[in-house]
Amino acid sequence: MFGKGADLMALEGYELRRLSEVLEETPPVKAQKQIEEKFPAAWGIWCRWQWMVTLTGMLDDIVVVVHGPLGCEASGRVFHGIHFEEHFGLPFLHIPTSNMGNKQVILGGEDELQETLRRADREYHPPLIIVHSNCCAGLNMDDIPQAIDAVKDEVKAKIVFIPSEGFSCTWTGDVAELNVPLYTQIMDPPKKVDPKAVNIIGLYKDMFSGPGMPERKRWDPVYPTNAHELARTVEGIGLKMHRALFGGDYEYFRTAPEAAVNAIDCTCWGYPLAKEMQKRFGTPYMKHGKPIGVETTIRWINELAEFMGVRDEAARFINREYDVIKETWEKARQMAKGKVALIDGVRMVQAAATRPLAQARFAMELGMTPYIFEMHPLAVKAKEETMRYFISDGVDPLILFGPYAEQKPLSAIQMAELINVDPHDVVYMHNDVFAYARADAWDAANVPIVDNIGQPFRRTKCRPRDVGFRGTEGMARDVIAAVMAAERKDDPRRRPTLYGRLRGSKSFDFELQG
Numbered sequence: 001m002f003g004k005g006a007d008l009m010a011l012e013g014y015e016l017r018r019l020s021e022v023l024e025e026t027p028p029v030k031a032q033k034q035i036e037e038k039f040p041a042a043w044g045i046w047c048r049w050q051w052m053v054t055l056t057g058m059l060d061d062i063v064v065v066v067h068g069p070l071g072c073e074a075s076g077r078v079f080h081g082i083h084f085e086e087h088f089g090l091p092f093l094h095i096p097t098s099n100m101g102n103k104q105v106i107l108g109g110e111d112e113l114q115e116t117l118r119r120a121d122r123e124y125h126p127p128l129i130i131v132h133s134n135c136c137a138g139l140n141m142d143d144i145p146q147a148i149d150a151v152k153d154e155v156k157a158k159i160v161f162i163p164s165e166g167f168s169c170t171w172t173g174d175v176a177e178l179n180v181p182l183y184t185q186i187m188d189p190p191k192k193v194d195p196k197a198v199n200i201i202g203l204y205k206d207m208f209s210g211p212g213m214p215e216r217k218r219w220d221p222v223y224p225t226n227a228h229e230l231a232r233t234v235e236g237i238g239l240k241m242h243r244a245l246f247g248g249d250y251e252y253f254r255t256a257p258e259a260a261v262n263a264i265d266c267t268c269w270g271y272p273l274a275k276e277m278q279k280r281f282g283t284p285y286m287k288h289g290k291p292i293g294v295e296t297t298i299r300w301i302n303e304l305a306e307f308m309g310v311r312d313e314a315a316r317f318i319n320r321e322y323d324v325i326k327e328t329w330e331k332a333r334q335m336a337k338g339k340v341a342l343i344d345g346v347r348m349v350q351a352a353a354t355r356p357l358a359q360a361r362f363a364m365e366l367g368m369t370p371y372i373f374e375m376h377p378l379a380v381k382a383k384e385e386t387m388r389y390f391i392s393d394g395v396d397p398l399i400l401f402g403p404y405a406e407q408k409p410l411s412a413i414q415m416a417e418l419i420n421v422d423p424h425d426v427v428y429m430h431n432d433v434f435a436y437a438r439a440d441a442w443d444a445a446n447v448p449i450v451d452n453i454g455q456p457f458r459r460t461k462c463r464p465r466d467v468g469f470r471g472t473e474g475m476a477r478d479v480i481a482a483v484m485a486a487e488r489k490d491d492p493r494r495r496p497t498l499y500g501r502l503r504g505s506k507s508f509d510f511e512l513q514g
Helices: 019-025 032-038 048-056 070-088 102-107 110-124 135-139 144-151 175-186 226-236 250-254 267-281 294-308 311-336 354-365 377-382 384-392 412-418 468-490 498-503
Strands: 015-018 062-067 128-133 158-163 194-201 240-245 259-264 340-344 369-373 398-401 426-429
Touching: 015 019, 019 377, 019 384, 019 398, 048 062, 048 070, 048 128, 048 175, 062 070, 062 110, 102 135, 110 128, 110 144, 128 144, 144 158, 158 175, 175 250, 175 267, 194 226, 194 267, 194 294, 226 240, 226 294, 226 311, 226 468, 240 250, 259 267, 259 294, 267 354, 267 384, 294 311, 294 354, 294 468, 311 468, 340 354, 340 412, 354 369, 354 384, 354 426, 377 384, 412 426, 426 468
Parallel strands: 062 128, 128 158, 194 240, 194 259, 340 369, 340 426, 369 398
Antiparallel strands: 015 398
């Protein structure tokens, strides 16, 4: 047993392997028997339906019609409302449902779906209705396309069916790969292509209000997103920001193929959409994604600039932006050099495999050695194009390879002991809603902890965790602050954080000693 405490998971059966080795040795996500033997209970926390309804909910003038019982609809609305609208400013999600009951589950519910579509069109007047099916509608094999076709002359809205039964794919694996390409059904073939226009795709949970948006939806955000920083970069090198996807309204989304190229933020979400847009509309896409770090940001910019013929403008932009952050960046490198970056891949990683790998690349730029844990091997296998991109870019870190009974978290203390590193020599990047903390052994007061999830923590006018020059500056500041805070370990007045005490062994004695 590594670590201390009865609630910590034993690491028998786990070993450190290179990302490239894990990719080659993990069975395909459809090899069910092999997966059950190698990774028992390999289930993610979100099913395909949850992922797709929340993704669709990023479009702000559409209605989602769910064909199925009320249970999934209530779950999606509550989760969406709490974790998306409150933290990311996304639009309210309208989810009328066909409300399948026992009879419809057994005998079929096409009639109920047709009536729901009529009412949704009549009462909401949306330009677009997207139909999502849950498990019940899939199990009884309702003919949803036929039901849609039967009412298409009665409704004014365009209706698009995107199947999303929870049982129809590997939760820990290929949700994005199966569903994201289907959203190209919403898009129109381009009437013309603007040779200077760029889309930023692969955005998830980002509320965009910048260039390319209608005037009524544009404002200067207090808390900018990845989309704002990448749009600023695109326009800073003399190009035109066209669309940031996912996001916007139907009219905004449908005209995305009028851009000359797709640039990528998150590769896990971006590559599937980019490949399908190239197939259907001929829109080329860039390789580089999630540019966290100076060198990585420069490569992202130069790839786009070379393709679009604006190398001189890009060089001027790079020099100007680097001058602004140089002092902070060099200080972060000085303080982080030689440390271990302990990166929590998030046990429900599913479609978030890009971020921990981008952070590993960022850590390498700062002179740290990255280790990744809690990144399920099935997520590695399902995101093969993303994995091969990072490996080709020189990012092949050691990751913890093992059975990963899903949702049983491993602890940062266990990982530190496994690789035999002093916690003071670690920079811990947690990527979950809350960092692991257990006073007095593992706490921000004695271990550098970078709060980089961005959901509970936002810095005004600076993307807190991520991309471009400003996002890189924000990450560098966080590393500096974390290291400085942990250096108080020998101060007799030091006290663990309140959060660390809630789970730790340190008492709630707030009196200062000495």
